[in-house]
Amino acid sequence: MSAPIGRVVVAGNGIAGLTAADALRANGFDGELTIVGDEPHAAYSRPALSKALLLDGGTAAHELPPATHGAKEILGVRACGLDVERRVVRLDDGSDLPYDGLVIATGSRARRLSGLPGEVTLRGLDDALALRGRLAGRPPVAVVGGGPLGMEIASACLAAGCRVTLVSQGVPLAAQLGPYLADVFVRAAVERGLTIVETAAARIEGRAGDERVALDDGTVIEAGLVVSAVGDVPNTEWLAGTGLVENGVLPVDARGLVRPGVAAAGDLAAFPTPSGRRRVPLWSSAIEQAKAAGAALVRGEEAPPLRFQPYFWTEQFGLSLKAAGRLPVDGAPVYVEGGPGGPGLMRWSRGDGSGTAVALNHRVPISRLRRVSRTAP
Ligand SMILES: Cc1cc2nc3c(=O)[nH]c(=O)nc-3n(C[C@H](O)[C@H](O)[C@H](O)COP(=O)(O)OP(=O)(O)OC[C@H]3O[C@@H](n4cnc5c(N)ncnc54)[C@H](O)[C@@H]3O)c2cc1C
Incomplete structure (x- = not known):
């Protein structure tokens, strides 16, 4: 049992900070708890920003x-x-906040391609409200980034009545989901009117207020609104000089501890996974990490280590996908329910015995999805 702690500070008021605070209480911490967050808002659902909130x-x-x-x-x-x-x-x-225990949960921010003020990114609630406001004028939109976030933004812009060009390094979603699922989403996107342009590297250039996207072959895409969704950067700068940060991320052990009395969770933390220590910047990952980290601050070695199974979802172009298990997936799936071209529950198996279950436009409780991912039908 670790020494009792009287005061805990949680830095970051996102889902990792909120969940860590709940986990501290659930594990019996009844001392002074302070959460500091740089956004003026109460904690909110970040995934909703690129889905329902933009519509x-x-x-x-x-x-x-x-x-x-x-x-x-x-x-x-x-x-x-x-x-x-x-x-x-x-x-x-x-001011200074003294602590006996600290949870570092300051998340990450949008990576930018330029320093131009007209390069719009979507990370926080204020970004989403501003973007929604811009969409009301139905400008032609260029979205740079063919990952899940770029595609969700493109989907919302189309639904708002804008003409939308998506600029992607390779087939959109192929790197994240694998070719089979990427093809399903790309077909749905194109049917709804999305123009997809593939390029090796895009630049955002122009003057403030007149931004455009330049492709590697010299083509220039003019747009009234340029949005980039090209990854995230962990918010670790405030930890400079502590010796805790390695290559911009915060390495933690299997319980989410950085060192005795200091835990970290969420998008900025790299934790041990079967494929090495890495960041998994997803909502369910932040929650599971924060539960482990909160417990470890109170119970030390007696707290259970993180046993994380990836869970991911996205909603775009009239499709809803939920996935339990590792992504991307190679090859074609076995359909457990439904079939190609329609709603379905499918599974991919790997040589090492692991599996990934995916529900596409199909209502399945997460617990069942997880079971299907673990057990071949
Ligand atoms: C638009 C969008 C859609 C997404 N959709 C999905 C999805 O569909 N599925 C999925 O699994 N994941 C999704 N994600 C990812 C998911 O939202 C994140 O993995 C999750 O929010 C990470 O939580 P966090 O608490 O670690 O970080 P954050 O949510 O970033 O919270 C960190 C908080 O700390 C604050 N902060 C930063 N620096 C400081 C500081 N120095 N002092 C005080 N406060 C600070 C930040 O402003 C923020 O409020 C999406 C992300 C975005 C941006």
Whole structure:
């Protein structure tokens, strides 16, 4: 059993911070709990920002149930430094927050391709509301990035009545989902009117207010609105000088501990997986990591290590996909229910005995999806 802790600070008020706070309480921590977050909002559902919230009628789609952890919340204030020896978090309002236990959950931000102000990215609630506002004017849109986020944004822009060109390195979604599923999504996207342009590398250039996308073959795509969705960058700069950060990410052990008394969870943390220590910047990953990290701060070695099975979902172009298990998947699946071209539950098996289950436009509880991924039908 680790020594009892009296004061815990959680840096970051996203889903990892919120879940870690709940996990601390669930594991018996009844001391002083403080959450500091640089966004002025209560914690919300980030995945909803590129789905229901961008569409008409999705006004409150991002809201989460009110927090029950009883923490003091300091919002709109940034953690800007950490003294691990003195156990103090420095805030950008000039104050210090001493702690006995610390959870680092400051997530990540959108990677940008240019420094131009007209390059729109989508990471936070304010970004989503601003983008939704822009879509009301139905500008021609260029989206750079053929991953799930770029495709979801393109889908919402089309649904808003915009003409949309998606610029992708290779076939959209192929790197994330594999060729079989990527093909299903690309066909649905093209049927709905999406123009897809493949390029090795796109640049965003022009003058402020007149941005455009330049492709490697010299083609230039003019658009009234340029949105990029090209990955994320962990928010670890405020930890400079602590020695905790390696190559921009925060390595943690199997329980989410960085060192005694300091845990980390969510998009900025690299944790041990069967394919090595890595970041898995997904919603369910942040939740599972934060549960483990909160428990480890209270119970130390007695807390169970993280046993993470990837879970991912996306909604775009009239399709809804839920996946349990590793992605991307190679080759064609075995259909457990339904069949090609329609709704279905499918499974991919690998040589090592592991599997991935995918529900496409098919209502299946997550628990069943996980079971199908573990057991060949
Ligand atoms: C638009 C969008 C759609 C997504 N859709 C999906 C999806 O469909 N499925 C899926 O699995 N995943 C999805 N994701 C990814 C998922 O949302 C993230 O993996 C998850 O939100 C990570 O949670 P987190 O708490 O680690 O980080 P975050 O949610 O980024 O929260 C970190 C918080 O800390 C704040 N912060 C940063 N620096 C500081 C600082 N120095 N001091 C104080 N506060 C700070 C940030 O502003 C933020 O509020 C999506 C992400 C985006 C952006």
